[in-house]
Amino acid sequence: MDASDVLSLCKRRGFLYPSYEIYGGVAGMYDYGPLGTAMRNNIVEIWRRLYTLGEGFVEIDSETVGPEIVFKASGHVDEFADKMVKCRSCEEAHRADHLVKELHPNPSILKDKELDDLIRTRGVTCPACGGELSTVEEFNLMFKTVIGPGSGRVGYLRPETAQGIFVNFPNLYRFNREKLPLGVIQVGRGYRNEISPRQGVIRMREFNMMEAELFVDPEDKGWPRFNDVKDEKLKLFANDGREMELTVGEAVEQGVICNQVLAYFMWFTQEFLKSIGVDGERLRFRQHERDEMAHYAADCWDAEALLSFGWTEIVGIADRGCWDLSRHIKFSGVDMTAFKRFDTPHEVERDAIKPKYGLLGPKYKALGAKIGKALEATDPALMENNAVTVEVDGEKHVIGKEMFDIVRVKEKVSGVKVIPHVIEPSHGLDRITYTCLEHAYAQKGDMEMLRLSAAIAPIKFGVFPLMARDDLDKVAMQIDEDIRYSGIETFYDDSGSIGRRYARMDEIGTPYCITVDYQTIEDGTVTLRERDSQSQVRVNVKDLPLVTRAVLCGANIDQFVVADGSE
RNA sequence: GCAGGUGUAAUCUAGUUGGUUAGGAUUUUAGCCUUCCAAGCUAAACGCCCGGGUUCGAAUCCCGGCACCUGCACCA
Known part of the structure; x- marks a missing residue:
């Protein structure tokens, strides 16, 4: 059996069709036929119910197009842009930042021009044939568009549904009555302008995903139902090279999986996949290598299915830490923290700066009020030479001791603001659908059949x-x-x-x-x-x-x- | 994006020193037959990836494009 048998059956029987086939097709794009659509809907519905009814997640549906700043904040605009150079003689394409690894401590921060200069002045040539290299070209895997008429605003098609959840965090946190953990799911399309789509629906330019974002207290990565599943087994390939079969409990105790909630959702993912007919024997979890980890991930395990293409990632379960929310706080200026209430409020005494507005006003005119606010937020311990430095509107001001008093204040602190951490099980729906088809595919003599699980059969x-x-x-x-x-x-x-x-x-x-x-x-x-x-x-x-x-x-x-x- | 290979009906495939009407199988449809696992019979429908060139004549040769496969690169 190989993929072409399965794909041929899928086309013949109405599961999958190459998109725009009458015009010759477009690489990396497929349409779901009547049976494929029905089957995929069944998978989505099972998944949705597991998360919403089973684990109390809520579902949202956000825009697929977003303004540039969203993806600046998420890091995708910068991280997704590969800087490429091509050899003028052998045409081989290389990543420019990889070529200058030895010449610069951190080549990934260089701009096109700086990379170009480095390549020219140090005489870097094509590693394959020694030929001369072209100038640096950007290849961004994001689909760019324009929002509104004329020059409009630059926008991008989302590369993942997750950002639509992160940007809504303040709304959702309030919806959840300001409590953690908060689980949110979204099913929808994402877009990546892949250089070389291959292998049918495994790498598509427009693809379907089912993403869950679980916001948790950074100091409490436990999960209420963890104990119920701690004796369940997982097949693990850790990034230190160890291959093992451990129980969920053992994996956390031994530090193979970094916390309970991540381990729980790995098990949860495994059960979901088995319930829709993915073969447990052809399923494993592989931990990302350090250098393979996405720009946002602190730890990441892929659920991989064995397909005719080899082991293929079908679900990624990442601890994204506080990366996304921190970035959106920084770019939007909006408070996206959660308030963690103490059991009993603490009473704390501390020193604080009390500005003398009567002096600041006359001296700094319109800036006076802003400087005063900045002073109030400054820790008196930072005082040097009887003065503190504050930054207002991008300018630094040194404010002498004569402009403020230091006072002892008593404060009642009933909790702290924390930036929640995010645990993200992110499912490639097309890959999962295809895995179900391939794992169900069987030949009996000349006959082909799909032993689809009844739950997903169209x-x-x-x-x-x-x-x-x-x-x-x-x-x-x-x-x-x-x-x-x-x-x-x-x-x-x-x-x-x-x-x-x-x-x-x-x-x-x-x-x-x-x-x-x-x-x-x-x-x-x-x-x-x-x-x-x-x-x-x-x-x-x-x-x-x-x-x-x-x-x-x-x-x-x-x-x-x-x-x-x-x- | 590069290199190599491939492209004949919904599917699998035969077919080129360039030459009549592109052959088979499966599927599908209509009918006959048929009392439980792709039976049989009759008939029908559907095809040379697209565009250009060479030629009296192109599925076949040449060029360009598109798609698929393999490798390189990429893969959050």
């Missing part, structure tokens, strides 16, 4: 009349309608031999088929056929409302089997 029941005559079709159509009206997806089919119809359903992963035959007319029973075992049992038509729900939940159906009817 069609749950095929409903057939054995023959499309003698009223068998009418009965089958009625059964089909009843099941659909009860909220379960079915597919009615009366064309071709019964075997062909089963095969068609196997191919799109339908877990069960119901067949109306002549015996149905006599005794009101139908056959229920299970995809993976191909076994059949007879059940009563009048039990179908129960049976259909029960089998989808994995119930043993023996209780519904009509006594002597099974074969």
Whole structure:
């Protein structure tokens, strides 16, 4: 089996289509067909319920286009821009900052011009062939656009949904009645102008993600349900080279995973993936190397699935620390802290500066009030030579002792402001969907089938009349309608031999088929056929409302089997 | 973005020293037949990646583009 078998089936059967195919297609873009969309929706719904109903997260939906400052703050505008040079003789592309590693302590901070100069003056040549190098070109992986008409404002398509959550933190924190932990999820598209999209839906330029951002107290990275899962196993590949299978509890005790909440959500991710049909044997967690870590991450574990492409990241679970909120505080000036209330308020005494506004005003005119505020915020311990330095509107002012008093103040402190830390399980929905397809793909002789888990299968029941005559079709159509009206997806089919119809359903992963035959007319029973075992049992038509729900939940159906009817 | 390879129907594929109407299989559709796992019969629909050039004549040769695969680079 390789990816092209799976992709070919996906196209043939309506899971995935290359985008804009009639115009020749665009690399890195795929459309979901009817079955792919249904299946993906099922995955999203399962995920959503696990987080919202299971763990109390709330869901939001934010804009996909944002103004430049958002992504300046997030670091994406700068971190995503790779500075490239090309060799003029062999055409090989290189990253400019990598080429001058030995010539500069921190080449990543250099501007294009400075990199250029460094390359020229030190005579750096192409490492592959020794040829002359081109000037530095920026390649930014962000899709740029303009908000509004004319020159408008520069905007970008979001590279991740997470920023939409971070910028809403003050609103959401208030919504959560100013308490931590606060969990927020978002499902949506992100955009990255990949240099070289490959491998079907594994690397796309426009892709779907399911992101969860959990804001926690930086000093309390525990999780209430941690104890319930501490004996569950995780397959871990740490960045010190160790491969091991540990329980969640052991991993935290031994410091392999840095805190409880990260470990809990790794387990949670594993259970989610298994529940939608990802093969546990082909699933592992790999810790990012130090130099692989994103610009914001303090620690990061990838859930990787083994695909025909090799081990592939499908979920990244990162401790983003306070990076994002700190940056947005800095760029927006908005207080994005959480207030951590002490059990009992502390009474503290401290020295404070009390400005003499009567003197500041005449001397500094309009600046006086601002300088006064700045003085109030300054710690008297910073006084040197009987003066303190304050900065107002970007200018430093040295204020002599004659301009203020130092007073002892008593303050009641009922808590502290903290910048919450963020634990982020970020799921590549397209990769997860594809993993489900590939892990479900099986060949039986010449036949292909998808052993999709019933939970995500786009069609749950095929409903057939054995023959499309003698009223068998009418009965089958009625059964089909009843099941659909009860909220379960079915597919009615009366064309071709019964075997062909089963095969068609196997191919799109339908877990069960119901067949109306002549015996149905006599005794009101139908056959229920299970995809993976191909076994059949007879059940009563009048039990179908129960049976259909029960089998989808994995119930043993023996209780519904009509006594002597099974074969 | 570079290098190499590939591109024939929804899918898999045959077919070039350039030469009649591009062949097969699967799928799909209509009908016949058929009492549970891709049966059979009849018929139908659907194709040379796109554009330009060479030529009396191009699926075939040349150029450009696009897409896919492999490698390099990239991959928050």
